[in-house]
Structure formats: C-alpha cells, structure tokens
Amino acid sequence: MRQMPHDIGHEFFFDLSATDQADVLLAQTPPERRHWIRLLAPDDVADVIQALPEDQRLGFLSLLDEPTRAEVAALLAYAEDEAGGLMNPRYIRVRPDMTAGEALGYFRRQAQDRASRDVPTHAYILDDNGKLLGEVRLTDLIAGDPATPVGYLMQAEVVTIPEEADQEAVARLFAQHGLAAAPVVDAEGRMKGVVTADDIVAVVEEEATEDIQKLGGSEALDAPYLKVAFGHMVRKRAGWLSALFLGEMLTATAMAFFEEEIAKAVILAMFVPLIISSGGNSGSQASTLVIRAMALGEVKLRDWWRVIRREVAAGLVLGSVLGTIGFLRITLWHAITGIYGEHYLLVALTVFASLIGVVTFGTITGSLLPFILRKLGFDPASASAPFVATLVDVTGLVIYFTVASVVLRGTLL
Amino acid sequence: MRQMPHDIGHEFFFDLSATDQADVLLAQTPPERRHWIRLLAPDDVADVIQALPEDQRLGFLSLLDEPTRAEVAALLAYAEDEAGGLMNPRYIRVRPDMTAGEALGYFRRQAQDRASRDVPTHAYILDDNGKLLGEVRLTDLIAGDPATPVGYLMQAEVVTIPEEADQEAVARLFAQHGLAAAPVVDAEGRMKGVVTADDIVAVVEEEATEDIQKLGGSEALDAPYLKVAFGHMVRKRAGWLSALFLGEMLTATAMAFFEEEIAKAVILAMFVPLIISSGGNSGSQASTLVIRAMALGEVKLRDWWRVIRREVAAGLVLGSVLGTIGFLRITLWHAITGIYGEHYLLVALTVFASLIGVVTFGTITGSLLPFILRKLGFDPASASAPFVATLVDVTGLVIYFTVASVVLRGTLL
Numbered sequence: 092m093r094q095m096p097h098d099i100g101h102e103f104f105f106d107l108s109a110t111d112q113a114d115v116l117l118a119q120t121p122p123e124r125r126h127w128i129r130l131l132a133p134d135d136v137a138d139v140i141q142a143l144p145e146d147q148r149l150g151f152l153s154l155l156d157e158p159t160r161a162e163v164a165a166l167l168a169y170a171e172d173e174a175g176g177l178m179n180p181r182y183i184r185v186r187p188d189m190t191a192g193e194a195l196g197y198f199r200r201q202a203q204d205r206a207s208r209d210v211p212t213h214a215y216i217l218d219d220n221g222k223l224l225g226e227v228r229l230t231d232l233i234a235g236d237p238a239t240p241v242g243y244l245m246q247a248e249v250v251t252i253p254e255e256a257d258q259e260a261v262a263r264l265f266a267q268h269g270l271a272a273a274p275v276v277d278a279e280g281r282m283k284g285v286v287t288a289d290d291i292v293a294v295v296e297e298e299a300t301e302d303i304q305k306l307g308g309s310e311a312l313d314a315p316y317l318k319v320a321f322g323h324m325v326r327k328r329a330g331w332l333s334a335l336f337l338g339e340m341l342t343a344t345a346m347a348f349f350e351e352e353i354a355k356a357v358i359l360a361m362f363v364p365l366i367i368s369s370g371g372n373s374g375s376q377a378s379t380l381v382i383r384a385m386a387l388g389e390v391k392l393r394d395w396w397r398v399i400r401r402e403v404a405a406g407l408v409l410g411s412v413l414g415t416i417g418f419l420r421i422t423l424w425h426a427i428t429g430i431y432g433e434h435y436l437l438v439a440l441t442v443f444a445s446l447i448g449v450v451t452f453g454t455i456t457g458s459l460l461p462f463i464l465r466k467l468g469f470d471p472a473s474a475s476a477p478f479v480a481t482l483v484d485v486t487g488l489v490i491y492f493t494v495a496s497v498v499l500r501g502t503l504l
Numbered sequence: 505m506r507q508m509p510h511d512i513g514h515e516f517f518f519d520l521s522a523t524d525q526a527d528v529l530l531a532q533t534p535p536e537r538r539h540w541i542r543l544l545a546p547d548d549v550a551d552v553i554q555a556l557p558e559d560q561r562l563g564f565l566s567l568l569d570e571p572t573r574a575e576v577a578a579l580l581a582y583a584e585d586e587a588g589g590l591m592n593p594r595y596i597r598v599r600p601d602m603t604a605g606e607a608l609g610y611f612r613r614q615a616q617d618r619a620s621r622d623v624p625t626h627a628y629i630l631d632d633n634g635k636l637l638g639e640v641r642l643t644d645l646i647a648g649d650p651a652t653p654v655g656y657l658m659q660a661e662v663v664t665i666p667e668e669a670d671q672e673a674v675a676r677l678f679a680q681h682g683l684a685a686a687p688v689v690d691a692e693g694r695m696k697g698v699v700t701a702d703d704i705v706a707v708v709e710e711e712a713t714e715d716i717q718k719l720g721g722s723e724a725l726d727a728p729y730l731k732v733a734f735g736h737m738v739r740k741r742a743g744w745l746s747a748l749f750l751g752e753m754l755t756a757t758a759m760a761f762f763e764e765e766i767a768k769a770v771i772l773a774m775f776v777p778l779i780i781s782s783g784g785n786s787g788s789q790a791s792t793l794v795i796r797a798m799a800l801g802e803v804k805l806r807d808w809w810r811v812i813r814r815e816v817a818a819g820l821v822l823g824s825v826l827g828t829i830g831f832l833r834i835t836l837w838h839a840i841t842g843i844y845g846e847h848y849l850l851v852a853l854t855v856f857a858s859l860i861g862v863v864t865f866g867t868i869t870g871s872l873l874p875f876i877l878r879k880l881g882f883d884p885a886s887a888s889a890p891f892v893a894t895l896v897d898v899t900g901l902v903i904y905f906t907v908a909s910v911v912l913r914g915t916l917l
Contacts, residue, residue: 212623248511302716325822
C-alpha cells in the first residue's frame with residue numbers, strides 16, 4: 092500500500108473489511124497509523140477497534156482527535172449488531188428556525204470533511220433537547236428560497252429506528268419502506284445518529300450467511316470459506332455433527348427394540364432408510380420455510396397455531412403423495428421381480444400408512460421447532476435440516492414398526 | 505385507501521409491494537388508476553406492470569404520459585433480476601463544460617418531481633454519445649463556486665454496473681464497496697440508469713430467501729409463507745419431495761441387495777440409520793458452506809479443486825471424530841448390557857471404519873454437487889441438505905455393508 096498513489100491507496104483502504112483494515116494498521120508505523128485511522132469515519136473506526144486485539148485498542152483510540160475519540164467511545168458502548176452499533180454519529184442537525192441557506196452551509200462543511208465518503212441526503216431537525224422533530228431533503232433545501240425556515244420544508248413523518256433495535260429488525264425496516272437513510276433515536280426520541288442503506292446491504296448479506304450456515308447444520312463461520320483456518324472450520328462443524336450423532340444414536344436403541352420384528356421379517360429393514368429420510372426431508376422443508384419467514388418478520392411467535400395447522404394439513408397431503416408412490420413402487424416391483432413375498436400387499440400398505448404418519452410428524456416437528464427455539468431464546472435458524480432429521484428419525488422408526496406390527500400381525504410378524 | 509388523507513394514502517401506497525400495488529390498481533376506477541400509477545417512478549411502474557395479468561398490461565401502459573411510457577417500455581425489455589431491471593432510468597446527467605450552478609438546477613427540478621421519493625446524491629457527467637465520464641457529488645456542487653465547470657469537480661473513478669449483470673452480482677458490488685448508488689452502463693460505456701442501495705436491500709433479502717428455501721429442499725415460494733395459497737405451497741414442496749423419494753428408493757434396492765447379510769447379522773441393521781444420517785449431515789454442512797460462499801462470490805468455479813481437497817481432509821477428521829464416538833458407544837454399551845454379542849469389538853470396528861468412509865464421501869459429494877450444478881447451468885442452491893443426503897444414503901449403505909463383509913467375514917457373516 093505504501094507504493095500506491097495516494098488516492099488509490101485511500102480507495103483501497105476504504106474498501107477493505109474492518110478486519111483487514113485492522114491488519115493493515117497493525118503492520119504500520121505509529122505515524123502511519125495516525126494518518127490512516129484518522130481517514131475513517133467514526134463508525135468505521137469503531138469497527139476497526141473491535142477487530143483489534145484487546146491490548147491494542149486503547150493505543151489506537153489515543154491516535155484520534157478528541158471529538159472523534161468521544162464519538163467512537165460512545166459507539167463502542169453499543170453491541171456490534173444493534174442499530175447504535177451500525178449508525179454514523181455524524182449527521183447534519185439543524186434547528187427548526189434556521190433558514191434553508193443556513194442548513195445548506197452544514198452540507199458544504201460536510202463536503203470538505205475528507206473522512207466521509209457518504210453523501211448526506213437529509214438534514215435532521217432537532218429541538219433544544221436533541222429530540223427529533225423531522226427531516227428535510229437536501230434537494231428541497233436547494234430548490235426553495237434560501238430564506239425559508241427549514242421548519243416549513245420539514246417532513247415530520249419519519250421512520251425512526253430505536254437505538255437498541257437488532258440489526259435484523261433494522262434491515263427489515265429498510266427493505267419494507269425502501270429507505271435510503273433513517274435516523275436512530277433513543278427511548279426519549281433524542282436523535283443519536285444515522286443508518287444508511289449501504290451499511291444495511293452488508294448487514295443483510297451477513298445475517299443471511301449466518302442463517303444459511305446454521306441451517307446447513309454447522310455453527311456460523313467467522314470468515315469467508317476459503318480464508319477461514321482449517322482447524323477453526325472443522326471445530327465449528329464437529330460440534331454440531333457430534334451432537335447430531337449422539338442424538339442419532341437413539342435410532343440404534345430404537346432399532347434394537349424392534350430387533351425381533353426385523354429378524355422375523357428382514358423385508359421391514361429394507362424400507363427403513365426410505366421411511367425415515369422422508370420424514371427428515373418433509374421436516375426440513377417445513378423448518379426452513381418457517382425459519383426464513385420468522386427472519387423476515389412474516390411469521391411471529393403468536394402465529395404458531397396457524398402455522399402448525401397449516402403444516403399438519405401439508406403433512407397429510409404430502410404424506411399421501413409419497414405413500415401412494417411408495418405403494419405403487421412396491422406392488423409394481425413385486426409384479427416384475429416377485430421379491431417381496433406373498434404378503435407384498437400388506438408390506439405396501441405398511442409403507443403407505445407409515446409414510447403418512449412419518450411425513451406429518453416431520454412437518455409438525457419441523458415447523459414447531461423454530462417456535463420452541465425462539466421461545467427459549469435461541470436462534471430459530473439452529474433448527475437445521477440435520478437437527479430436524481435427527482429428531483424425526485427416531486420417531487419415524489417407532490411409527491413405522493408400530494404400523495407394521497398392527498398391519499402384519501398374524502402374517503409376517 | 506379512499507378514506508385516507510391524501511398524504512398518508514400516498515405513503516401507504518408507496519410502501520406496498522409491487523404485487524399489492526397491482527391489486528390496489530386493479531380494484532380502482534380508470535381515473536383513479538391514472539392518478540395513482542402516475543405517482544410512481546418509472547422503475548416502480550415497470551415492477552407493477554410485471555405484476556399485472558398479461559391482458560391488463562397494455563391498458564395500464566396507456567395511462568402513462570408519453571416519456572414515462574417510453575422509459576417503462578425500455579425497462580420492461582430487461583429481465584426483472586438484472587441490473588437493467590433494477591435501475592431507475594431517471595438520473596441527473598450533465599455535460600463536462602456545464603457549471604456547478606447549472607448542475608444544481610437539475611437537482612432543483614428533481615425536487616419538484618413528486619413521483620420520486622429518492623433523493624439523488626450524484627450528478628453523472630456524460631459525453632455527447634451518452635458515455636459516462638464520471639460523477640460529481642451533490643455536496644461538492646453546493647460547496648464550490650457555482651461558476652466552476654463540473655468537469656473540475658468530477659470523480660472519474662466510478663464503480664459501474666453492466667446493464668445485464670445479475671442482481672446477485674450487483675448486490676455483491678454494493679456490499680463490497682459500500683456503495684450508496686451506482687451507474688448502470690451498456691457494453692459501450694453509455695449510461696442507462698442508476699441503482700441505489702435501498703433497492704439492493706430488498707434484492708439481497710429476496711435472493712437469500714430464495715436460496716434458503718431451496719436449501720430446505722423445496723422450490724422457492726413466490727410470496728410470504730402465511731400468504732401463499734395452501735395448494736401452491738404444497739405443489740412447490742411435493743415436487744422436490746417426490747423426486748427425493750424416488751431417489752431414496754434406491755436405498756430399498758441397496759438394502760435388498762444386502763438382505764442375506766442382514767438376515768445373518770440383524771445387528772448390522774441396527775446401525776443403518778446412524779451411519780447413513782452421518783453421511784447426510786456432513787454432506788449438508790459441506791454443501792451449504794460451499795453454496796453460500798459461491799453466492800457471495802468467495803468461491804468461484806475454478807476453486808473446485810481447492811475446495812474438494814479441503815473437504816476430503818475435513819471429512820477424514822470429522823469421520824474419525826464420529827467413528828471414535830461410535831466405537832466408544834458400542835463398546836461401553838456392550839460392557840453394560842452385553843446386547844451386541846461376542847463379536848461386539850468387530851461390530852464396533854465396522855462402525856468406526858464405515859463412519860470415516862461415509863462422512864468423507866458425504867463431504868466430497870456435498871462440496872462437489874454445487875460445482876456440478878453451477879457448471880451445468882443450474883442454481884447451486886438446489887444442492888439442498890435433503891438432496892445431498894439422498895445421494896449419500898445409497899452409497900453410505902454400500903460402504904457400510906462392504907466394510908462389514910470384510911471385517912466380519914468368518915465371524916458374523
């Protein structure tokens with residue numbers, strides 16, 4: 092970076108992630124550090140400080156000028172994933188009795204501030220206590236007479252964001268209202284900063300990545316797949332995989348319980364993978380749909396009963412579809428090969444009835460689990476396809492062998 | 505909406521999704537339609553037109569004024585999910601020899617355009633052929649002397665977006681560079697429109713939802729979970745579920761192939777669900793990580809060999825971890841209950857070795873499948889956890905029974 096022309100070096104530095112910026116700063120001499128860290132906006136400085144090793148943080152804070160240091164310290168008090176941690180504490184604040192011309196003066200000053208790559212679009216009108224009264228668009232300030240008080244140009248209906256709102260909720264507000272920027276306020280309505288849509292794009296991608304990785308049955312990785320250290324990645328995956336394995340061991344216990352039935356009718360063992368995987372698949376469909384709907388705010392905790400009713404119905408329909416395919420497969424296959432013995436129709440019936448039961452149980456479990464996890468304070472995205480499949484497998488075996496013992500009693504069993 | 509005060513009605517209408525806006529318009533009288541559709545910006549009109557029934561589209565297009573109709577028609581020529589379909593064709597274009605004061609005049613006019621809720625932040629400098637030369641920030645225009653030619657204030661290094669770029673690629677550029685707005689250009693560098701970050705927030709959420717629903721093993725739904733019609737949802741799910749079921753039927757064929765072994769050693773059947781689900785789980789971890797890394801552009805097609813090498817190593821480590829747990833479980837359980845017979849150590853060894861093989865096969869399949877799907881032109885996100893599990897189940901059975909026939913020959917088999 093030392094060899095780069097000034098401007099390109101700056102652009103390059105700005106485009107790095109906070110972690111990479113921290114690495115660059117750590118590799119620099121103290122005067123270089125002072126130069127580069129002062130180029131960043133306070134919210135970016137806060138991100139970089141959080142990416143530094145604990146013992147280096149104070150040293151870097153001391154490189155900032157006094158007002159920036161105070162702003163950064165205030166930002167560091169927020170959790171990284173709440174609105175307060177996302178916002179830029181620098182925004183254009185005006186009083187309602189200021190004129191449009193005076194307000195434009197603030198925009199002029201902002202343009203001279205090299206640290207900011209953002210182009211402010213709104214000025215915010217605050218009362219003497221810092222309470223947000225409304226906003227005014229930069230274009231409206233330019234359009235009107237410079238002597239107009241900004242109060243006249245003000246838009247009072249503003250979508251505001253509570254400072255402690257979770258970044259997922261913030262992203263939802265942006266997506267819903269198509270916002271370009273929104274003011275962050277505290278419980279008393281005092282304005283704290285501005286969140287802009289460009290920050291939200293990164294947040295939405297990050298949240299989706301976390302959810303997707305959890306849905307795949309591993310903990311969320313902290314870095315891109317090819318960059319994360321092998322040992323770190325394996326640890327993130329081994330935890331869930333081992334937990335699922337321990338859960339899945341119950342299938343061996345369940346199978347042992349039905350050992351006698353299997354010994355009598357080995358044919359029953361043939362369909363075990365087919366039956367339990369169908370439960371797992373239908374359950375994973377249900378859980379992913381519900382988890383995503385929750386993440387987007389389309390489904391709330393109180394909707395659980397509506398969802399379950401829907402999933403019971405879906406399970407019965409889907410189970411009947413699979414059951415019918417299974418029934419036809421067994422009867423047709425038997426007609427061709429004759430491998431399923433004289434009681435093939437009863438076997439086919441067992442598979443048909445079990446599939447309805449197992450698939451319905453799968454959709455119920457898959458849709459209920461995210462609600463239970465959220466209610467208990469866990470991330471619903473942990474109700475991954477593998478987790479649901481593991482829960483459903485044991486019950487699937489019990490359903491299957493119970494149906495079999497009823498249908499096949501006196502014939503095969 | 506007819507009862508709402510004017511302003512609130514407008515805000516409410518703007519916040520609706522394109523589908524809901526289309527429904528509102530369809531319920532209105534022709535004069536109302538003309539009023540409401542003319543409130544929308546051209547890119548929003550294009551979205552609404554696309555949401556209307558085929559036979560209504562021309563009628564609604566005729567309600568627009570002539571220049572807007574031309575703009576909307578141009579937008580409709582783009583696919584909905586490429587940059588051209590996302591952009592706003594209205595932006596502020598200036599010539600390099602114009603003064604800052606003249607350029608500001610364009611911003612003033614934009615402010616009077618009620619249809620636009622966007623606040624433009626940049627003017628774009630185009631040559632006589634419409635080629636993009638650079639951009640200038642609104643704040644820089646205000647800050648300087650109104651007589652300065654905009655060419656002097658121009659920033660020539662601009663991140664541009666090709667008009668046919670996929671919306672996922674556009675979102676990536678926004679996230680990477682923290683863009684608030686970016687110009688869309690054609691192959692000759694002629695500027696076509698502007699994409700803003702607020703549009704991208706919705707795009708990113710939509711893309712993630714689609715991927716997550718596919719990863720859960722169903723087709724992407726076209727509407728929120730609780731709003732989508734029951735029959736539509738069941739059809740979207742039944743397709744994949746039936747396909748997976750048909751694939752999973754191969755497990756019954758594989759099991760039939762090993763019927764003799766199972767009849768001789770029923771104990772082998774006990775561990776079938778445990779073994780195959782471990783392969784499925786490790787495969788689904790691998791596929792989700794790779795799919796997400798692809799969607800974020802962290803992993804490209806050419807990285808396939810690096811990824812596979814990584815996943816083979818991960819599979820061996822994870823398989824050994826699970827194998828060890830399985831081995832301990834069988835030997836400990838046997839020490840307590842004695843249920844696994846005199847050859848329990850050989851059974852434990854079979855499970856240990858099979859798990860290493862099955863888990864490694866799972867990670868290889870799971871990581872390779874997204875590459876194959878992308879190479880064939882399909883969406884890698886279709887390599888869902890259930891799809892991978894189905895592929896791995898059959899091979900898992902073959903690996904398990906093959907290991908068993910080697911380890912247990914002369915004892916149980």
